[in-house]
Amino acid sequence: MTEDSGLSAEFSRARELVMALTLREDFAVREIPAPSGLAPEALALAGDVRPEDDGESLYGTGRLVLLYDPDVPDGxxxxxxxxxxxxxxxETEIGVDPLLAEVAWSWLTDALASHHAPYRAASGTATKTLSRGFGTLAEEGDGAQIELRASWSPTENIAGHVAAWAELVCMLAGLPPGSERIAVFGARKVERD
Structure with a gap:
């Protein structure tokens, strides 16, 4: 343990690398309280794609928790x-695509590969949701959403894993790498077909 922070030297180094990361300027990241009880040491981040002045994003959002347990828990x-x-x-037309869940998972694995972030023991779910408003919400019409929940064990390059997560969130929001200064017309969260 390091004397000044109470954190192990391994976790402190990883935390410093993560906190020093420079991500794309239209992805706002902040540290949030880490859940307790999952591991002896943890760092949690929240990220929002092109957030509004109130901090909310019309495009996409994500959370990442980095866990460290030197006892290597099962799994x-x-x-x-x-x-x-x-x-x-x-957009609703994209939400009905039968391959959407597979594509979302491939964006995660591709992002990890492109950031040279090797891993083991990956697991997760990709969920697509279609909705239709009724009654007083009928004016909102149809909507769709994609959600990916995943976990994996990094074997090296912790900062690369965090950069891959940021890329994933932006990809789900329709902003591939290199699109930082490209305008997005019509926030999909508000407008429904």
């Missing part, structure tokens, strides 16, 4: 574990 296959969530509203 982790590493002292490190990442748990992430990413969600974005979609």
């Amino acid at each position: 982790w296959d590493s002292p490190w574990r990442i748990v992430c969530f990413a969600q974005a509203p979609l």
Whole structure:
């Protein structure tokens, strides 16, 4: 344990690397309280794609928790574990695509590969939701959303894993790498078909 922070040297180094990351300027990341009881040491981040002045995003949002347990819990296959969530509203035509869940998962694995972030023991779910408003919500019409929940055990390059998560959230929001300065017309969360 390091004397000044109460954190292990391994976790302190990883935390410093993560906190020093420079991500795309239209993805706002902040530290949030980490859940307790999952591991002896944890860091939690929240990220929003192109947030409004009130901090809310019309495009997409995500959460990431970096866990460290030197006792290597069953199923982790590493002292490190990442748990992430990413969600974005979609245009209804995209939400009905039968391959959407597979595509969302491939965006995660592709992002990890592109950031040289090797891992083991990956698991997760991709959920697509279609909705229709009724009664006083009938004016909202149809809507769709994609949500990915995943966990995996990084084997090296913790900062690369966090950068891959940021890329995933932006991809789900319809903003691929290199689209930082491209205008997005019509916030999908508000407008429904």
